[in-house]
Amino acid sequence: MYHVKGQSGLGYHELAGQDNPAGLKWIRLGVLRLAAGEAWTHREDAYETVLVLQRGTVEVEVGGQKFGPYTRGDVFAQRATAVYVPIQADVTVRNAGEDTLEVAVCFAKAEDAHEPFAVTPDEVLVKTVGIKNYQRQVHDIVVNNAEGRVHRIIVGETFNPEGNWSSYPPHKHDDYQPGVEALMEEIYLYRIQPDNGFGFQAIYTSDGAIDEVFRVKHGDVFLIPRGYHPVCAAGGYQLYYLWLMAGPVDRVMIPHDDPEHAWIPKQ
Numbered sequence: 001m002y003h004v005k006g007q008s009g010l011g012y013h014e015l016a017g018q019d020n021p022a023g024l025k026w027i028r029l030g031v032l033r034l035a036a037g038e039a040w041t042h043r044e045d046a047y048e049t050v051l052v053l054q055r056g057t058v059e060v061e062v063g064g065q066k067f068g069p070y071t072r073g074d075v076f077a078q079r080a081t082a083v084y085v086p087i088q089a090d091v092t093v094r095n096a097g098e099d100t101l102e103v104a105v106c107f108a109k110a111e112d113a114h115e116p117f118a119v120t121p122d123e124v125l126v127k128t129v130g131i132k133n134y135q136r137q138v139h140d141i142v143v144n145n146a147e148g149r150v151h152r153i154i155v156g157e158t159f160n161p162e163g164n165w166s167s168y169p170p171h172k173h174d175d176y177q178p179g180v181e182a183l184m185e186e187i188y189l190y191r192i193q194p195d196n197g198f199g200f201q202a203i204y205t206s207d208g209a210i211d212e213v214f215r216v217k218h219g220d221v222f223l224i225p226r227g228y229h230p231v232c233a234a235g236g237y238q239l240y241y242l243w244l245m246a247g248p249v250d251r252v253m254i255p256h257d258d259p260e261h262a263w264i265p266k267q
Helices: none
Strands: 009-016 027-034 041-044 046-061 065-072 080-087 089-095 101-110 115-119 125-129 136-141 154-160 176-177 182-183 185-193 198-204 211-217 221-224 231-233 236-245
Touching: 009 221, 027 046, 027 089, 027 176, 027 236, 041 046, 046 136, 046 154, 065 089, 065 115, 080 136, 089 101, 101 236, 185 198, 185 211, 198 221, 211 221, 231 236
Parallel strands: none
Antiparallel strands: 009 027, 027 101, 041 089, 046 065, 046 080, 046 089, 046 101, 080 115, 125 136, 136 154, 154 236, 176 182, 185 221, 185 236, 198 211, 198 231
């Protein structure tokens, strides 16, 4: 229900669509791969979109505005570049390089129209979170820097060193409590270095209605409608995940730690 295996091959692959098994209502996610010289044109009337470059060289055209070319060797090599596409806008994504282009396509339901914009690597906010074997780097791509420029969508990336935990201490964001907890759905898209590695993704609720652990691999997706959701990289492998969030109430990131583990120091 929560774990979706990645798909290889060229073209657009929607890994978490409108009819996803976890019942997510506000967000979708897909992966676009284009060979050299190929292009993909798309339009969403009810979803705003953030295109996050994963690897390759991309040019994006949104309603006559051109962005790029932008290049990223790999998510582990450079910070992200992203382009925001508002609702009711035609977008064309082109592979402007010689190698395969890979782009994460993140969608969130929206009613408000905004102007397209790009986020370049120097605009990504980088912070180190946690200590010991749950220290990791968090990169905010479309978060506070996009307030007033988007409707609901929130996008970023997390980098776990080998063997380290993240989303830890375990937290959730499925119960709206102003100033205490946000109401947000979430999707993770993983990449592993080396790419034959894996990680472990847990999801659980305090009442025990959900209590599962999954082995996740390069290119897989994980759907988080509710519950605590810590993740761990296997020894010897660095784990990355893109995170996409949105919800119906407001656009704030207020995770609520599991009270049983809230004693664990964050810094």
